Amino acid sequence: MKSEAAGDMSAEEFRRYGHMVVDRIARYLEEVERSPVLSRAAPGEIRASLPKAAPRAGEGMHDILADFETKILPGITHWNHPGFMAYFAITGSGPGILGEMLTAGLNVNGMLWRGSPAATELEEVTLDWLRQLMGLPNPLFGEITDTASSSTLYALAAAREFAAINPPEIGTAVRPLRVYASSEAHSSVDKAVMTLGLGAAGIRHIPVDDSFRMRADLLAAAIAEDRAGGARPIAVVGTVGTTGTTAIDPIPEIADICERERLWLHVDASYAGVAAIVPEKRHVLAGVERAHSLVVNPHKWLFVPIDCSVLYTREPDALKAAFSLPLEILRTPEPGVTNLMDYGMSLGRRFRALKLWFVLRYFGEDGLAARLREHMRLAQIVARWAEQSAAFELCAPVEFSTVVFRYNLPGAEPEAANAANAKLLRLVNESGEVFLSGTKIRGVQVLRLTIGNLRTTEQHVLRALELLERTAEDI
Amino acid sequence: MKSEAAGDMSAEEFRRYGHMVVDRIARYLEEVERSPVLSRAAPGEIRASLPKAAPRAGEGMHDILADFETKILPGITHWNHPGFMAYFAITGSGPGILGEMLTAGLNVNGMLWRGSPAATELEEVTLDWLRQLMGLPNPLFGEITDTASSSTLYALAAAREFAAINPPEIGTAVRPLRVYASSEAHSSVDKAVMTLGLGAAGIRHIPVDDSFRMRADLLAAAIAEDRAGGARPIAVVGTVGTTGTTAIDPIPEIADICERERLWLHVDASYAGVAAIVPEKRHVLAGVERAHSLVVNPHKWLFVPIDCSVLYTREPDALKAAFSLPLEILRTPEPGVTNLMDYGMSLGRRFRALKLWFVLRYFGEDGLAARLREHMRLAQIVARWAEQSAAFELCAPVEFSTVVFRYNLPGAEPEAANAANAKLLRLVNESGEVFLSGTKIRGVQVLRLTIGNLRTTEQHVLRALELLERTAEDI
Numbered sequence: 001m002k003s004e005a006a007g008d009m010s011a012e013e014f015r016r017y018g019h020m021v022v023d024r025i026a027r028y029l030e031e032v033e034r035s036p037v038l039s040r041a042a043p044g045e046i047r048a049s050l051p052k053a054a055p056r057a058g059e060g061m062h063d064i065l066a067d068f069e070t071k072i073l074p075g076i077t078h079w080n081h082p083g084f085m086a087y088f089a090i091t092g093s094g095p096g097i098l099g100e101m102l103t104a105g106l107n108v109n110g111m112l113w114r115g116s117p118a119a120t121e122l123e124e125v126t127l128d129w130l131r132q133l134m135g136l137p138n139p140l141f142g143e144i145t146d147t148a149s150s151s152t153l154y155a156l157a158a159a160r161e162f163a164a165i166n167p168p169e170i171g172t173a174v175r176p177l178r179v180y181a182s183s184e185a186h187s188s189v190d191k192a193v194m195t196l197g198l199g200a201a202g203i204r205h206i207p208v209d210d211s212f213r214m215r216a217d218l219l220a221a222a223i224a225e226d227r228a229g230g231a232r233p234i235a236v237v238g239t240v241g242t243t244g245t246t247a248i249d250p251i252p253e254i255a256d257i258c259e260r261e262r263l264w265l266h267v268d269a270s271y272a273g274v275a276a277i278v279p280e281k282r283h284v285l286a287g288v289e290r291a292h293s294l295v296v297n298p299h300k301w302l303f304v305p306i307d308c309s310v311l312y313t314r315e316p317d318a319l320k321a322a323f324s325l326p327l328e329i330l331r332t333p334e335p336g337v338t339n340l341m342d343y344g345m346s347l348g349r350r351f352r353a354l355k356l357w358f359v360l361r362y363f364g365e366d367g368l369a370a371r372l373r374e375h376m377r378l379a380q381i382v383a384r385w386a387e388q389s390a391a392f393e394l395c396a397p398v399e400f401s402t403v404v405f406r407y408n409l410p411g412a413e414p415e416a417a418n419a420a421n422a423k424l425l426r427l428v429n430e431s432g433e434v435f436l437s438g439t440k441i442r443g444v445q446v447l448r449l450t451i452g453n454l455r456t457t458e459q460h461v462l463r464a465l466e467l468l469e470r471t472a473e474d475i
Numbered sequence: 476m477k478s479e480a481a482g483d484m485s486a487e488e489f490r491r492y493g494h495m496v497v498d499r500i501a502r503y504l505e506e507v508e509r510s511p512v513l514s515r516a517a518p519g520e521i522r523a524s525l526p527k528a529a530p531r532a533g534e535g536m537h538d539i540l541a542d543f544e545t546k547i548l549p550g551i552t553h554w555n556h557p558g559f560m561a562y563f564a565i566t567g568s569g570p571g572i573l574g575e576m577l578t579a580g581l582n583v584n585g586m587l588w589r590g591s592p593a594a595t596e597l598e599e600v601t602l603d604w605l606r607q608l609m610g611l612p613n614p615l616f617g618e619i620t621d622t623a624s625s626s627t628l629y630a631l632a633a634a635r636e637f638a639a640i641n642p643p644e645i646g647t648a649v650r651p652l653r654v655y656a657s658s659e660a661h662s663s664v665d666k667a668v669m670t671l672g673l674g675a676a677g678i679r680h681i682p683v684d685d686s687f688r689m690r691a692d693l694l695a696a697a698i699a700e701d702r703a704g705g706a707r708p709i710a711v712v713g714t715v716g717t718t719g720t721t722a723i724d725p726i727p728e729i730a731d732i733c734e735r736e737r738l739w740l741h742v743d744a745s746y747a748g749v750a751a752i753v754p755e756k757r758h759v760l761a762g763v764e765r766a767h768s769l770v771v772n773p774h775k776w777l778f779v780p781i782d783c784s785v786l787y788t789r790e791p792d793a794l795k796a797a798f799s800l801p802l803e804i805l806r807t808p809e810p811g812v813t814n815l816m817d818y819g820m821s822l823g824r825r826f827r828a829l830k831l832w833f834v835l836r837y838f839g840e841d842g843l844a845a846r847l848r849e850h851m852r853l854a855q856i857v858a859r860w861a862e863q864s865a866a867f868e869l870c871a872p873v874e875f876s877t878v879v880f881r882y883n884l885p886g887a888e889p890e891a892a893n894a895a896n897a898k899l900l901r902l903v904n905e906s907g908e909v910f911l912s913g914t915k916i917r918g919v920q921v922l923r924l925t926i927g928n929l930r931t932t933e934q935h936v937l938r939a940l941e942l943l944e945r946t947a948e949d950i
Contacts, residue, residue: 005845008778008929009569009837011501018497021573025580026486026493039592043812046596054604058839061570064832068577072829075593079583092582094484095536098496102543104575104780105500107567108554117514118550121521129529146621147823157670170705173646187800191820194797195632197672230645299823303483305579307825322669325662337518345666348622348774350782354547357539362484364533370480454483 009061017061024065025097029080032455036432037081039074046075077435082455085464086437088243088271088402089452092305095362099355100305110349113337120340123353127310129360133368134276134296137289141316143343144308144352148270149188151295151311152237154344156192157322158293159235159264162315178226179203181237182214184244186268189237211397212247212441214238220257235264238291240284241272244439244448245396245404248272251287258290265290270297270309272400275376278369284399292318301375301401301452302368304359308352319343375401375451378461382449385465391472395446402450404441407472418445420475427471434464484536492536499540500572504555507930511907512556514549521550552910557930560939561912563718563746563877564927567780570837574830575780585824588812595815598828602785604835608843609751609771612764616791618818619783619827623745624663626770626786627712629819631667632797633768634710634739637790653701654678656712657689659719661743664712686872687722687916689713695732710739713766715759716747719914719923720871720879723747726762733765740765745772745784747875750851753844759874767793776850776876776927777843779834783827794818850876850926853936857924860940866947870921877925879916882947893920895950902946909939 009017049071079090092100110119127142145151156179165177177198181189183205193203204226206219223233236258238249251267258265267273267288273296275281288294293313298304313319324342341347363371379401386394386405396404409420422445425438437448449464484492524546554565567575585594602617620626631654640652652673656664658680668678679701681694698708711733713724726742733740742763748771750756763769768788773779788794799817816822838846854876861869861880871879884895897920900913912923924939 006849006929006932008504008566011505014504014569014572015497015501017569017573018501018576019494021576021580022490022493022497025576026490028580029483029489030486038589041592043588043592043809044596046593047600050597050600052603053607054835055839056841058842059836061573061837064570064836068829072593072597075591075596076581076583077589077591079590080581087584090582090584091483092579094489094492095539097489097576097579097582098492098536100579101493101496101500101572101576104567104572105496105503106551106555107565107572107780108551109562109565109781113518114513114552115554116550116552117516117518118521118547121519121550122525122547125522125525128527132528146825147821149821149823153670153820160672169649170651171648174644174649176645188820188822190800191798195628195670195820197635305582306584307823309823323666325665334518345628345663345670346622346624347663348624348782348784350621354543360529361534361539362536364530366531367533374481454481457481 032078032080033082035078037078037083037435038429039077041075046071082453082460083434084453085449085451086435088300089450090300090306091303091454093303093359093454095358096303096305096355099358103351103354106351108351110351111341111347112339113334119351120338122357126353126356126360130310133365134273134285135282136312140312140314142310142312143340145311145344146307146309148295148297148309149191151309152188152266152268153192153195154311154319155266155293156196156235158313158315158318161321162264162318163234176231177202178231178233179235179237180206180219180222182206182208182239182249184208184212184242184247185237185239186243212242212245214249216250216253216257219254223261233261233263235266237266237268240267240269241400244441246272246400246402248284248399255287255290264292267291267294270295271300274302275372275400278372298356303454304356308356316343378451378458379403381461395441401452402448404446404448406446421445421447423475424472428467431467433467495540507553507555508557510553512553512558512910513904514552516550521546557928557935558909559928560924560926561910563775564925565775565781566778566929568778568834568929570833571778571780571830574833578826578829581826583826585826586816586822587814588809594826595813597832601828601831601835605785608840609748609760610757611787615787615789617785617787618815620786620819621782621784623770623772623784624666626784627663627741627743628667628670629786629794630741630768631671631710633788633790633793636796637739637793638709651706652677653706653708654710654712655681655694655697657681657683657714657724659683659687659717659722660712660714661718687717687720689724691725691728691732694729698736708736708738710741712741712743715742715744716875719916721747721875721877723759723874730762730765739767742766742769745770746775749777750847750875753847773831778929779831783831791818846929853926853933854878856936870916876927877923879921879923881921896920896922898950899947903942906942908942
């Protein structure tokens with residue numbers, strides 16, 4: 001506790017509790033499998049266990065850590081659990097956590113180059129490494145943001161600048177802007193369009209084919225229709241690895257249309273883009289070299305602690321036009337340096353490149369590829385199981401580490417089948433051994449099993465399938 | 476190194492290097508004063524010292540940490556240095572760093588309540604604690620964002636919803652939206668307005684009085700003029716603690732205007748809001764209880780590691796309307812819980828409440844108030860010095876921990892005086908002992924000394940003044 005008038009925790013005290021916290025994290029990661037993956041806390045339970053106001057006097061770190069143990073941990077859903085197979089499974093990884101520790105210790109703000117030259121330049125270096133690992137063209141401007149939502153917002157703001165849209169003059173006729181994405185695109189595209197002020201009609205969702213890929217012919221038709229109707233198309237968002245089924249939009253065909261129509265092409269590869277690190281999966285990014293921008297999230301499937309999203313663009317000037325302002329207080333004397341605050345909305349920038357650097361070096365290209373390959377191998381086990389099982393059915397092609405499937409209730413009506421799958425999902429998740437997510441595709445309730453955790457092994461996957469089979473029998 | 480096909484760093488290896496990193500951070504914080512505050516790296520020097528590609532095979536943590544030492548640390552500008560008095564000085568603090576470590580270890584995404592009930596509920600609890608500490612009204616919805624830039628963007632997006640602005644229909648007459656802020660408001664307001672698609676004309680900067688406070692009469696006149704001209708005012712941003720001079724806009728008068736005109740009032744108190752934790756400074760937030768939203772950054776002057784910004788609003792429904800989408804994959808069975816992803820742009824949400832909880836508990840209300848009070852006492856020493864010195868001049872009232880002053884070159888023309896102050900700033904910063912920032916107010920080059928670091932003592936402040944005096948003599 002520190003109720004004196006000045007100063008920080010002493011170095012000695014920081015050492016003592018820092019070692020305790022390191023040991024606690026190590027033990028947590030070793031033992032995480034013993035806890036139920038989904039927290040069993042009831043709504044409001046954690047809140048009710050905590051005091052209603054901050055303490056007057058400072059408290060000891062020992063007591064604070066004890067409360068972390070008894071009051072916070074039971075309210076944690078364990079994303080580190082090997083049975084976490086919901087949404088997109090993630091892992092922070094040891095080297096990533098060590099990087100975050102140093103980032104917190106240094107506590108620099110990399111808004112300007114001079115705010116820490118290493119923060120800006122290590123970001124440039126690591127993003128160039130990642131660009132090479134993914135086989136992307138050179139040069140490509142890269143920057144780290146917090147999440148894909150921000151990266152996509154920045155990309156679409158740049159697209160607006162690229163189209164040289166002037167703010168409308170009072171009294172002139174409105175010509176609304178349009179962005180296109182498939183009906184399977186991530187909600188962050190919708191949120192970005194809303195935030196940019198394009199309105200709910202500013203995004204047009206293009207239908208998908210039987211494999212959940214955007215229909216390029218319908219994209220071309222929608223653009224023509226909008227132009228004829230007085231709207232102004234500015235950008236198309238293609239997805240490599242959609243959230244629902246990890247489908248890959250036909251990027252080369254979409255790029256043809258964008259080039260013909262002079263539209264910005266943004267590719268959302270936030271989950272699946274890193275698969276291109278695996279040589280035999282490099283093809284999943286075919287055509288992406290023609291995109292104006294691309295988002296990929298090392299905090300999703302590249303073992304970097306949340307948050308770390310990467311936005312690449314070959315049009316950094318458009319990005320800069322969207323976000324830079326001349327400010328006297330931030331004027332710096334160094335010529336020719338990059339001030340990353342000029343390429344995004346946030347002035348404050350954590351030193352996120354450090355953890356990415358640690359992860360890329362510690363695992364190395366081969367180690368990363370081996371892990372991604374293994375996750376895709378495990379997903380194929382699940383896919384084969386769903387295909388071969390009489391009780392289950394595979395519902396979408398498996399390109400990466402995510403499998404979409406459902407339980408076939410013999411002879412059931414669609415609604416009853418949906419209810420059975422929803423019940424199966426709930427019961428399996430209540431087991432505490434696994435956490436899967438569900439979604440609806442074309443009105444059909446499906447289950448989704450995704451692998452991205454470094455602790456998930458074949459044994460965990462087989463156990464999940466056993467649980468699914470056994471639980472389904474009881475329905 | 477970890478080139479095998481699967482798995483994370485072993486627990487044993489994590490413990491070993493984790494302890495090393497903790498010891499390194501402790502020593503760094505103890506010894507930071509021995510390094511020059513501003514990095515002396517030349518542009519491109521750090522980049523050139525690093526390999527051009529990621530390694531094929533994994534590397535050992537020992538080597539990675541050695542490179543951190545020799546290649547990264549020299550490129551760090553030390554925001555932890557007690558002589559860091561530029562921009563707004565910040566400190567991560569021991570308990571804050573410990574909180575970040577656990578957040579990285581848990582690696583949860585708090586987008587949904589079920590993603591970790593403790594993440595959502597601890598955010599609710601800590602923000603209610605902070606609300607009470609600052610004397611803000613109850614109830615008030617709060618959420619943590621990365622930076623004030625995001626908080627202000629969210630607030631203005633909510634303001635647009637609050638004004639029930641429908642997306643413009645094709646062919647109808649344009650009626651552009653307007654946001655108002657003083658000429659001293661932070662650039663994040665401009666960036667938010669640009670991002671929201673209101674155009675450069677979407678923000679109108681209202682002139683300030685002799686104390687750099689927004690002129691309420693000119694605000695009212697600008698609103699009337701814009702309405703008459705066909706624009707549609709939606710929001711006013713008042714600032715408590717401007718970036719340049721830490722001026723306090725007349726919030727009660729601005730609130731009167733906003734109520735009369737039915738405009739959203741957003742208050743930017745990102746640096747200075749926490750001063751209200753000090754009982755005798757509570758008055759700086761007078762009128763803020765009438766605002767629709769407020770941003771305050773615990774990562775600025777409340778000893779929480781970057782990033783941690785807080786957005787409060789009494790209109791959470793408007794915020795939700797701006798950002799929520801119904802998504803099947805994220806549908807959850809718990810009734811009545813708050814899913815924080817519905818109140819902002821980013822789907823991914825780090826567990827930032829943990830470090831804030833650690834800091835509020837470790838220092839306690841009295842400990843926080845004592846530290847803020849001490850920083851303001853030190854600023855008054857600088858203010859008295861500037862007032863009493865023949866060679867220096869105080870250029871703005873000192874409300875908080877930031878002092879704006881300049882060197883008076885006897886008999887100099889304005890341009891020569893500006894050049895002399897710019898040179899003084901450069902020379903003092905080159906000393907490596909302190910880092911101050913400069914800015915221009917009304918065309919006049921000034922220096923800015925700000926105190927917010929837990930390691931800054933009276934001795935460091937006196938040394939800075941000595942350096943300023945001695946360097947000025949040589950000019």
